Amino acid sequence: MNEPNQTPEEKWEQATIANNFIFYKVMRNNPDVCKELLEILLKIEIDHIDMRCEETIETDFGSKGIRLDVYAKNETKAFNIEMQTSDTKELPERARYYQGTIDVDCLKSGQKYKELKDSYVIFICKDDIFKNEKDEYYGLPCYSFENLCRENNSVKLNDRTLKYFFIADNCDKILDERQKAFMKLVIGHKASDDFSRKIEQLTEDAKHNMQWKRQYMEWERQRTYDFENGKEAGSHDAKIESARNALAMNLTPEQVSQITSLPLEEVLALKEKA
DSSP states (O other): OOOOOOOHHHHHOOOOSSSSHHHHHHHHHHHHHHHHHHHHHOOOOSOOOOOOSSSSSSSSSSOOOOOEEEEEOSEEEEEEEEEOOOOOOOOHHHHHHHHHHHHHHHHHTTOOOGOOOOOEEEESSSOTTOOOOSSSSTOOSEEEEOBBBBSSSOOOOOEEEEEEEEGGGGGGGGOOOOHHHHHHHHOOOOOOOOHHHHHHHHHHHHOOOHHHHHHHHHHHHHHHHHHHOOTTTOHHHHHHHHHHHHHHHTOOOHHHHHHOOOOOHHHHHHHHHH
């Protein structure tokens, strides 16, 4: 894991698949690998997936758009996978928001609610965000959630929405060897099976991609700039200023949209006004 006060260059050189930028690039550009990871984590067979081309899903004008690290879907299922190695204290709420926004994206006008896709939101975490030493279930390697009746837990809502929080630090308790090998890779261990070796090689290949490296450098520098100037990272005003700075650095509108999570249309409007 990265140490405090590292330069963007040092962070890049030491990055592993646990780096959310690297994870995003590897999965987005290797749909077959993303599909295999989904099958390993969810223990299901998936015939194929289509990767979404945009990073931001918009709902209504003025509502909050979100960037999904990896968003894929097929005819019956939709998946969001996010690498989250620090506890932001809001992951359950983010999972709720992601799931709702995916539903809006998947259900077109005139379609029946029954046509909603099975929805999977997956966070790969380093630390146990549910840590509670008084709880007998403390220390699970995976916490999965579905909607159940509070009065009788055997009654399921059957709304086909599932949320998974995989905890890499608890991976020694995982019985499935393929899951364990991947989670060990997340916390810095060497690859121990064919799939984790594939991920390890793709990570190294990603770090030799100069375009991605430049994107990462600008992304890290802008995050540092925002932090040092006391800006709230999630505020819209901060994103607007970040976008203007990034455009001034001659980044493309598509790259700026990815970095700031602003809709591409809004970035294009900023560029026209510049």
